Amino acid sequence: MSKLPAVLWNRELAATVGRLAVVAGVAAVALAVVLPRLGVGTGPVFVSVRPPQVLPGSVPAEPEPGSQAGETGLVVDDAQAWLRDLAVGPERPAFERGVRAAPGALCAAFAAAGWRMEGWTGSALGEARAECAGERVYPAPGDGGDATRSFAMLRGPGPEAVREMRMKLNLLDPATADAAARDAAAAVSAAFERMSWPAPSDLARRIAALEPFEAEDEGTIIRFWREAGEVPRYNLAIRLPGPLAIPDASRMAPRPGTEPAGG
Structure with missing residues (x-):
């Protein structure tokens, strides 16, 4: 009879453990259902990365007066020369042909x-200038009136380059005025084609239509007026842009004593 209370106690303990296990299982299931609805533990993970910063200690200090270059042989002036393109920022020159x-x-x-x-020859404005000039004359009207006559001139600051093209249309005969305007537009288009440039937008159409305008296209300044x-x-x-500037390659050469070892 002494063993009966121990058996009952063991059964009661087992029942309690079983009830706790059931409660724990129910709680786990409830959490698994409720948490996703609350948005906890779900959705993409966003990582915030701060932009890089230049620390004050990363900028080379100005050398002391009379001091020599360090072991690398690169002084502050050299560093600015090598990194000059990176320092330009948004202030870059506009494109010009x-x-x-x-x-x-x-x-x-x-x-x-x-x-x-x-032919292309010296200009009457001075030996340092050069030009070529020409004209195009249209048939005179039958009533003895004046004929339409157009003039063209290409001019440059020297014998090596053209900087300016000019035309003058004297549309004295209404019967040939439209033809003279179209011929002027065709000649300008041919010049741009010879330069391997696309003519500015609507240039030929505006000249042929005798439509006054002013425009600028990648360094080329155009004016057409009555x-x-x-x-x-x-x-x-x-007005055509000036010659292409060719940078001096010697600027990229290292200064004496700055060549890397074994170079």
């Missing part, structure tokens, strides 16, 4: 378009 066609080729482009052109007066006279001025 350079005239690569020979002046004589541009004069020939006008001649091929039907203009009676002279003169005051009853007689229709139009002027075209095209």
Whole structure:
């Protein structure tokens, strides 16, 4: 009879453990259902990365007056020279084309378009300048009136380059005015084609339509206008960009004593 209370106690303990196990299982299931609905433990993980910062200690200090370069042989001036492109930032120069066609080729482009052109030679404005000029004359009207006549001139600061193209349209005969305007537009387009440039947008159309305008296209300045007066006279001025600047390659050469070991 003494063993009966021990058996009952063991059964009661086992029952308690079983009830606790059931409660724990129910709680786990409840958490598994509720937490996703609350958004806990779900969704993508976002990682925040701070942008890089230049610490004050990373900038080379100015050398003391009279001091020599360090072991690397690179002083502050050298570092600024090697990193100059990185320091330009947004202040970069606008793109500009350079005239690569020979002046004589541009004069020939006008001649091929039907203009009676002279050769590229010295200018009457001075020996340091050069130019070629020409004209295009249209048949005179049957009533004895004045004929339409157009002039063209290409000019440069020297014999090696063209910087300016000018045209003057004297549309004295209404019967040939439209043809003269179209021929002027074709000649300008031929010059741009000889330079291997795309002509500025609507350039030929505006000239052919005798539509005054001003424009700038990648360094090329264009102006087309009508003169005051009853007689229709139009002027075209095209200012081409200067020669392409070729950087001096010697700027990239290391200073004496800064070459790496074994170089």
